[in-house]
Amino acid sequence: MANGGQGNGKMATLADVARLAGVSVPTASKALRGRGQLRQETRDRIRAAADQLSFTPNPLARGLLAARSGIVGLVTHDLEGRFSIPILMGAEDAFGLDRLSVMLSDARGDAIREQRQLEALVAQRVDGIIVVGARSDERASLGRSLPVPLVYAYAHSADPTDCSIIPNSYQSGRLAVDHLIACGRSRIGVITGDPGYGASQERVRGALDALHDSGLAMVGDQALFGAWNQDWGRAAAAALLDRHPDLDGLVCGSDQIALGVLDVLGERGVTVPRDISVIGHDNWEVLSAFSRPPLTSIDMNLEELGRRAAARLVEAMNGTPAEGREVIAPRLALRKSTMPTAV
């Protein structure tokens, strides 16, 4: 009744296994854990008994003794958005290797809620926590008051002695521009999102440096900042094209912006990629893979970021915490929107 009418009742305990195998409880434990001095025959018998009862050690009891729960907490701020998910998947993947379970909670961008979630996780005796930021930007440090190690992902802590894993936005900007140049473009403009985001500033900086290194100037001299969505992409593209009809390459701060840009180019009879190469950021497949033409995009490698954050947290949990920021290199997701020689 207590289990809701489902299932086959209580789970087997080590005592059940020991009884079935005709040994004491500690002996059974040793057999299954490969410790102690036991005859092979005894080990096999206990092993068989455990299998027969499909015994799995109770992690509560084990955790109680080891003072480790085997659970890590993951606090996210942007579950609805596109960034948390790949990070989360990468992290879950990596934790799986260490047989750690992931406890998820979403703070919805609210600092109070975050505090509560953290307390709840600590109360649950998680062994470590990853905090995934809503945006790739600096955030306040949570300090050293928590009794477990902490790794910041996507958003980095303001305290440089905290451990943060972040995307390399500067490199993203460079990569985008270098790719356009490699495609034979030389009159390159940049349309990006909210100037209040560190990511947009960094990407623009990277783009400018890449242009400079190739002896080029940015068309319009500066990037157009606005919002992260299609509407701004349309507006900015229209404005930029009006002033610079000779544009032949466009870096967009997000795939959403790029989609708006493609709309306007299509309307004006500018063929992509023949006349202009367009590259987006984020590589959000549902947008980039099905636009017309499919959109080349910079992928932040968020899954790798999540994996790395998990790896760093595991290290910290094992007593060797890392300090400082680690950046994850972006990668190019090549599609048709940038390849002038493509069909």
Place this chain on the structure above:
Amino acid sequence: MANGGQGNGKMATLADVARLAGVSVPTASKALRGRGQLRQETRDRIRAAADQLSFTPNPLARGLLAARSGIVGLVTHDLEGRFSIPILMGAEDAFGLDRLSVMLSDARGDAIREQRQLEALVAQRVDGIIVVGARSDERASLGRSLPVPLVYAYAHSADPTDCSIIPNSYQSGRLAVDHLIACGRSRIGVITGDPGYGASQERVRGALDALHDSGLAMVGDQALFGAWNQDWGRAAAAALLDRHPDLDGLVCGSDQIALGVLDVLGERGVTVPRDISVIGHDNWEVLSAFSRPPLTSIDMNLEELGRRAAARLVEAMNGTPAEGREVIAPRLALRKSTMPTAV
């Protein structure tokens, strides 16, 4: 060292509280849990000691005794996709009310992986499990062999005695058509996705019924099945318009399809919503809110679905399991693409 150099060492135990308050451990427990016969003054003193040490009971010890971990498992199949996330958020929300923690694992659509994840969750002694399907369709039952209650969300179990919470696809189809009719449309076509999805069939059935109830026929006599993406939306819209230029309303099986449809309509100089009202499904904001014009869409109320699934699971965990399928009513997310009278 064991905690990675962070934090302030070990957490307080009940023994610490008891010592500080000058009572025995069981007395401290009773005071904090409101049990037993204690003087008010004693209670207060223990409470104060607990606060001072910021004591929280160790859930491992508590769970060991109660044979309840306070953790529920959530197995998902489509974390990358758009459907799991709102369900997950709704569920997490609802579980929070019962002070249950959510342990997440993603099976990536792989049955073997799913089996492993379930075993891992059971090994973790979760008190219940929600399985979120990748598509709103029937799936094989996992049977009654698990020792904890199970609720299926989004995809329903083939076994009608399992508990499943699913979106009402039939109602979605009806709602879409009824809305178009309410907007004064009468020559309505349907473009939807993969015919192998139960959801597309159900929605079409609902649409047909709604048309029939209003004495209308579907333009083209039958829905166009294809894929869930923009490409198919473009192709199908072109074909449908060629054959039926008098079309004045279009139900799309997904927002992605609708976006492709809007592309073609724009190209052909058909103005939305003046000439044709277009309605999508899924209400995926990043697509629907920023299309031109913004897209009216049917929202499956997935967050509510998640909440409901969580509520059912909690009931089952408390000994009153629900049986059968429960459907969640969809809701209209009204935007400009359907309102002929709008600016």
Place this chain on the structure above:
DNA sequence: ACACTTACGGCAATGCTTTGCCTAAGACTG
């Protein structure tokens, strides 16, 4: 045949909280 070594496996304790039962002290009544 006796002493000694080795191998095997059991005992007890630990980790933390909760609950049922019991006792000691204080209050009240005859």
Place this chain on the structure above:
DNA sequence: CAGTCTTAGGCAAAGCATTGCCGTAAGTGT
């Protein structure tokens, strides 16, 4: 003043797995 009732709080056990230590039986050597 003695005896009973009440009240406050302590004791012990349970829940499960793990580990160090110890005892015992078998086996070996002289």
